[in-house]
Amino acid sequence: MRASLALMGGAAVLALAAAPAAAGEYVTWHDDGTVDLVMEDGTTLKTSRDELGGLFGPDQKPFEGTEISITVNSGGPKGGISGPMHSFRPIWEELSGGKLNIVELPFAEHYTKMMLDLRNGTGQYDAFMVGAFWYGDIVPAGYAYAIDELMDSGDFPSWTYDDMPPSLKALYTWKGEGFGTLNDADGQVLYYRKSVLENPEHQAAFKQEYGYDLPSPPKTWQQLLDISRHFNGKNWDANDSEADSGTVLHLKVGEQGHYHFQSLSASFAVTPGEKVDRTHNVYWFDPIDMKPLINSPGHLRALEFLQELHGTGPSAQVGWSLGEAWDYFLRGKAVFVFSWGDVGALCQDTTRSNIQGDCAAAVLPMSDEYYDMEKKSFVKAEDRPQVGNTTGGSWHGVISNFSANPEATYSFLSLMAIRPASMWNAQHGWTGVDPGYSYQFLEEQGGTAKIEDYVDAGWSAEDASSYLQAYRDNFYAPTMLTYLRIPGTFEYWDILDKNLSAAMSGAKTAKEALDDTATSWEQVTERIGREKQIEDYQAAIGFEG
Amino acid sequence: MAEAALPGTASAAPPAPRRLPSLAEALLSVLAVIATMIFLFPIYWALSQSLRDPIETFTVAGFGIPWIDFEPTLDNWRDQLAIPETRRALANSTVIATGASLLALLLGTPAAYALARFRFRLIPNRDLTVWFLSQRVLPPVATVVPFYLVMRTLGLLDTQLALVLLNATFILPFVVVIVRQTFLDLPRELEEAALVDGASFWGAFWRVALPLAMPSVAASGLIVFSFAWNDFILAITIASREAITVPMHMAGAVDTRGVQFWFMSVRAMIAMIPPVIVALLAQRYIVRGLTLGAVKG
Amino acid sequence: MWTSRARFFFLLPAVVWIFAFTLFPLGYSLYLAFYKVETRTEVTRIQEPLLDAAGEPVLRPDGTPRTRSVVSKEQRSIAEFVGLANFRRLWVDPQVHEAVRVTLLFVLMAVPTQLALGFLLALLFNQRIVARPVLRTAMLLPIFATPIAVAYLFFTIFYEAGGPLGWTGIPFLSDPFWALVSVAIVDVWQWTPFCFLVFLAALQGVPDELVEAARIDGASGLDILLRVLLPLLQPVVLIILLLRLAEALKLFDIPFALTGGGPGIATQSYSFLAFRTGLRFFDLGYASAMAYGLLIIVMLIVTFFFRRLRQSYG
The missing domain is CATH 3.40.190.10 (Periplasmic binding protein-like II)
Known part of the structure; x- marks a missing residue:
């Protein structure tokens, strides 16, 4: 009897696990225009329909059947830079109907694999989480896809270069054109x-x-x-x-x-x-x-x-x-x-x-x-x-010019670039994503964040304010x-x-x-x-x- | 003591009547056990680390014995086995190592038979054998760049097929040389009798010689399976996404944020277990195999 | 009977295969060493209106059509003859000199140690000891452990602040000399059991009568070792030496994972350098020239052992 109960319990668990993601497992659309994104660890990020852009919607699967691949320095589901991609993958897959491959490569091999793909024009990868020091090898050669038009279209999750200090914006752009999607901000x-x-x-x-x-x-x-x-x-x-x-x-x-x-x-x-x-x-x-x-x-x-x-x-x-x-x-x-x-x-x-x-x-x-x-x-x-x-690298996504699906790829990268996502990343140490954007600095430092935002995320208030001040002084030096x-x-x-x-x-x-x-x-x-x-x-x- | 240390006598002695080991023998046994433990320590250490909470990686005292020095957890194993990339790497490695071994056996066994039985005139058999052998010492790094370019031209980059073909190439000489030795050790009269009875050469090989040689052929298959499984340089040259193998996945435990010892230990165990087990199955043939048939074990 | 034409049917597939997969690449890499090959891919993109499942254009709320960009590519290669330039570079490049030095030093440290340790262990295991089959089986494990995994494992063992060998105070990975020693230790750990197994098998094949006869003649243990056993084992020593030399010269996985070739370039082996040159910085011609350098050395060694090998396979 007990065994059969256990069996039934097991079957129920299996049935739950097999439930379709479309049931709003990771995304909840509210009538007031706000949207909840549920992270894998259970935290909820608050965003809105406006912030998510025109393509995504409750009944939309704009990239149904599309499969994209993005390379990143390896680190696993809880590793620096790769970790947030694992965290946002189920959300994006539910929003878009697409499938994301995270291709983790050891730091020493990442550049090589990227350059081999680009030099051969294979187009196997749709985007790379690059270090900004790779720009010289990829942008002038025409390997990177400029994202200004996608940003302006209003179709995609919205963010702006204006949130970046000029010193960081310079790393995400090349001769005035935008290539990088906001993610990490590195400085020592x-x-x-x-x-x-x-x-x-x-x-x-x-x-x-x-x-x-x-x-x-x-x-x-x-x-x-x-x-x-x-x-x-x-x-x-x-x-x-x-x-x-x-x-x-x-x-x-x-x-x-x-x-x-x-x-x-x-x-x-x-x-x-x-x-x-x-x-x-x-x-x-x-x-x-x-x-x-x-x-x-x-x-x-x-x-x-x-x-x-x-x-x-x-x-x-x-x-x-x-x-x-x-x-x-x-x-x-x-x-x-x-x-x-x-x-x-x-x-x-x-x-x-x-x-x-x-x-x-x-x-x-x-x-x-x-x-x-x-x-x-x-x-x-x-x-x-x-x-x-x-x-450092200020690691962030740059779309390959050989990608067959730059739009789908951008929709994922920009999802990680919206304010609540970027803020969440910066507040968690294991993400490897570091702060540097105006909304991450405190109000008294010229930003828009409040110390409570950090304390709520488990920070010591004293540590948080000296940390943010240090970064503000550094990036605006x-x-x-x-x-x-x-x-x-x-x-x-x-x-x-x-x-x-x-x-x-x-x-x-x-x-x-x-x-x-x-x-x-x-x-x-x-x-x-x-x-x-x-x-x-x-x-x-x-x-x- | 000097008497006991005399080499080379004990092993072949007829089984001695049961008796208590002498003091010298006890000492030597202890020495042998210690030596074995030293060689097993790194593997044990990987196991111990894979069972620890990350924060305990460097804080656990002594030899890190589970349940005594720390409370073991399977979290790291669970985390690693849960991600699809780990499962894909395992599947890839299995397919590639199996495919390459079978292909090498398919090509190598008949060649081995030819070298063991037939007489070649233009180039004598033993020179042919040594030629195969010399392929075995070819440094892979000398061929990876052209392999890369060829596979690019054929559109086979990042495929299991490419890695099957290349791994088979590197293990083929091994199969030829050691299986040849097996056929040499078999009496040729059986096949000759079959030939006289009207069997074809292929029939004599396939129905008479091969069944007799099967245990050894299978053992070499297992050994080359381990070789192909353990390959890293070919995988890292050819694979980039779909065909990533376990050793390459293993290298992915190194993060820009430093080595994650806990994941690395798990991945190292995952990588090592299959080839080690497979090789142990072929234990009897290992000495002959690894010396390419030059030493009979 | 055994000179039938059928013999080629048995032999040729393997021979053709090896020609195709090793000699052709080697020829190609010789070409690469003499030519500078540049490959470029030109990209053009056009914006197409995005269509829905019914084939109707998808519109934005403001009525403008959504578009998707479509890519097309064209590839071109240019080859330029550079003669011996790559080989000349090989001759003067200090990185190459250092890599040669590192590789040779590694071979000198690792290979004799493996042989010596393996032999001593074989002597030990050849005595009457308890549980010999179990211990012998356990000794097999390192040989088949994935080298890249082994190297990462040893990284945790050599970890200087808190690793299991931390108490020794040895700068395993932070000192240029010790780092190379550490690389050698890993190799010794992995391949001593191999030497051990082979020596043990050979020792067990030595007829007892020989040893007995020597003992009756009053030879000491050392005499028996030097005068009886070593001469008998000489062919075995040579084959192990050849195999280990050829393998050790290929050193790649261990520095790749354990030290990254560092500190500095203190553990950057020749294979590692050639790999980096070709497949990290895409200097394919130079990498091919490097590969040829190594190939020539390995071939010299094989030739050196050739006569001995021919006897083994007679």
């Missing part, structure tokens, strides 16, 4: 353990050792190094009995280790100025002749500095990718980490973090001196304007580190990455590493064509002569 900020820096005992000890008051947060990289040295090797964290570290870095080769160097070296190597000319506001190449600037004295000093900073963290970090370094910070083992928005959001995830409420953020420090490319010497600089960065988006960027960066890794692991000196990088870059430039590169580079950085 400094995370620090406020309770540790503001502990009076530590402050007194620090002053005794270094002769000045411990700044919280540090304003210059040099101060940060002092603090980091001071705390490294001491057991200032009560969670375990082992010694803790100063700054933790993610330096693994073949991934995103080189970004630390980019963000850090900006304020050592970029000469501030009114406009972008041969010596001002340039970082990568001399815009006149494409000679690499990467081994300039400013870059060199920054790399030597990074080597010293590495000495104040766990030595294993040379082989760490982002996750390992973040977990180290989240477990309370380091005073500082400078990294992406994920960290701030992950701090709130108490299954991984010990430090919720003590995870303060600030815009990155500045170097107290920089190399002036015009004067050809180092210049002491205090209180100069902040150099912001959009370091008066000077930005120029973002490299020319053909071959991935290869240039790969070369830099390997050499930096060699320098950080002690296989090369800083000077050797950067000089070797410059030599190899010259070969790439020669192979792609110098004249063409000069033209693209000047356009990419807004060169004004």
